[in-house]
Amino acid sequence: ILNVEQSPQSLHVQEGDSTNFTCSFPxxxxxxxxxxxxxxxxxxxxxxxxxxxxxxxxKGRISATLNTxxxxxxxxxxxxxxxxxxxxxxxxxxxxLIFGQGTELSVKP
Amino acid sequence: DARVxxxxxxxxxxxxxxxxxxxxxxxxxxxxxxxxxxxxxxxxLLAYFRNRAxxxxxxxxKDRFSAEMPDATLATLKIQPSEPRDSAVYFCASGLGDxxxxxxxxxxxxxxxx
Numbered sequence: 001i002l003n004v005e006q007s008p009q010s011l012h013v014q015e016g017d018s019t020n021f022t023c024s025f026p027x028x029x030x031x032x033x034x035x036x037x038x039x040x041x042x043x044x045x046x047x048x049x050x051x052x053x054x055x056x057x058x059k060g061r062i063s064a065t066l067n068t069x070x071x072x073x074x075x076x077x078x079x080x081x082x083x084x085x086x087x088x089x090x091x092x093x094x095x096x097l098i099f100g101q102g103t104e105l106s107v108k109p
Numbered sequence: 110d111a112r113v114x115x116x117x118x119x120x121x122x123x124x125x126x127x128x129x130x131x132x133x134x135x136x137x138x139x140x141x142x143x144x145x146x147x148x149x150x151x152x153x154l155l156a157y158f159r160n161r162a163x164x165x166x167x168x169x170x171k172d173r174f175s176a177e178m179p180d181a182t183l184a185t186l187k188i189q190p191s192e193p194r195d196s197a198v199y200f201c202a203s204g205l206g207d208x209x210x211x212x213x214x215x216x217x218x219x220x221x222x223x
Binding site: 031032034042043044045046049051089091093097098099100101102 | 142144151152153154200202209210211212213214215216217
């Protein structure tokens with residue numbers, strides 16, 4: 001079973017700030033890493049699926065990097081907006097998908 | 110706009126009653142996942158089907174939970190008998206291929222067992 005840690009647990013930033021958070025996972029038995037965005041009272045929405053060491057993916061102002069050798073992934077948000085407020089979940093796949101507890105992002109106007 | 114649908118959206122029941130939750134995956138998707146969201150555990154995988162066959166249900170309490178796919182357009186999660194500790198939001202997700210592919214989540218069924 002993969003132990004997934006996400007940090008920080010919560011983050012409060014001002015509109016326009018750039019931010020990043022971390023997903024850590026055991027580097028052995030790795031197949032893929034998913035990032036999801038989860039707004040309150042809605043269902044998780046897929047952001048990225050990453051499989052290769054060194055992968056970088058981008059979607060608008062959000063980007064992610066992956067280091068499978070050391071077991072971490074970073075999610076970056078450039079110029080945060082209030083609509084970015086959500087919980088960001090990572091889920092590495094090692095046999096089965098295990099979700100982290102998430103980083104709760106709050107962006108104040 | 111294809112999306113995963115789940116019914117019911119909300120369910121309140123009494124301890125000991127049977128609960129059946131339904132999921133309609135996106136047409137053409139061949140993998141279906143059932144997740145449970147609780148405050149303590151976060152989002153945990155209960156069961157996983159590919160081409161209607163159960164591949165992994167190790168996250169599911171076997172004594173009271175059962176998951177099936179009677180056909181490609183319907184997945185069910187049943188709890189019998191239900192207990193207060195089963196109160197949670199149950200999400201269904203579907204995808205193409207396997208867990209390496211993007212999963213599309215339904216709106217969830219919010220279950221409260223009194």
